[in-house]
Amino acid sequence: DAGVTQSPTHLIKTRGQHVTLRCSPISGHKSVSWYQQVLGQGPQFIFQYYEKEERGRGNFPDRFSARQFPNYSSELNVNALLLGDSALYLCASSPRGRNTGELFFGEGSRLTVL
Amino acid sequence: AQSVAQPEDQVNVAEGNPLTVKCTYSVSGNPYLFWYVQYPNRGLQFLLKYITGDNLVKGSYGFEAEFNKSQTSFHxxxxxxxxxxxxxxxCAVREEYTNAGKSTFGDGTTLTVKP
Known part of the structure; x- marks a missing residue:
């Protein structure tokens, strides 16, 4: 069975540009979360979506937005990129919004902002 | 609010010796606790979790962790x-009954095992 898939795996942007990152959850999983992992730090929660609705948002500026599609895949959008947005962006899925289980992570999208 | 502390940035052990990676947490209610492992340039892989029940939990690859409520630790x-x-x-934590995606992670501990 396919795990969580993310695209692109690597990308380079310049300050002020916009980026869209994509995530496909494990089949049957309806919840998708996005995390930002800056080098040397743990993942920081950005968004959670469940059944196409936003169920939580971390402490990130409005430049960050996301959505979930009817097939439960998700996009993370970041506008007006800053150098500090350079990070590994991780997508994680889980079967339901509230459950006792673990998160299933993709390999991440490595964003470099120059 | 929930938080996690991993007090050691790095742990070095010799192959064959026991290892411990420390984690302490803070939540308002009952915690759900998790350990994940990350290899270079990869996503996180789940190792084990504590939800309820026996304080000693066993996970993948021979790892185990002990939940200690009085010390708010999960080593x-x-x-x-x-x-x-x-x-x-x-190490990651979230409060009981919160959405699965809203986990709080520590900053990580690099484990190096030398031959």
Whole structure:
């Protein structure tokens, strides 16, 4: 069975540009979360979506937005990129919004902002 | 609010020796606790979790962790370390009944196992 898939795996942007990152959850999983992992730090929660609705948002500026599609895949959008947005962006899925289980992570999208 | 502390940035052990990676947490209610491992340029892989019940939980690759409510700790342990255990380890917490995606992670501990 396919795990969580993310695209692109690597990308380079310049300050002020916009980026869209994509995530496909494990089949049957309806919840998708996005995390930002800056080098040397743990993942920081950005968004959670469940059944196409936003169920939580971390402490990130409005430049960050996301959505979930009817097939439960998700996009993370970041506008007006800053150098500090350079990070590994991780997508994680889980079967339901509230459950006792673990998160299933993709390999991440490595964003470099120059 | 919930938080996690991993007090050691780096842990070094010799192959065959026991290892411990420390984690303490803070939540308002009952915690759900997790350990994940990350290899270079990869996503996080689940190792084990504590939800309720026995304080000693066993997980993948021979790892185990002990939940200690009074000390608010959830240390990761393995009786005999392997070189292949060398990786970055993250402890994570979320409050009982919160959405699965809203986990709080520590900053990670790099485990190096030397032959």
């Amino acid at each position: 990761l342990k393995k009786p005999s370390a392997l070189v292949s255990d060398s990786a970055l380890y993250f």
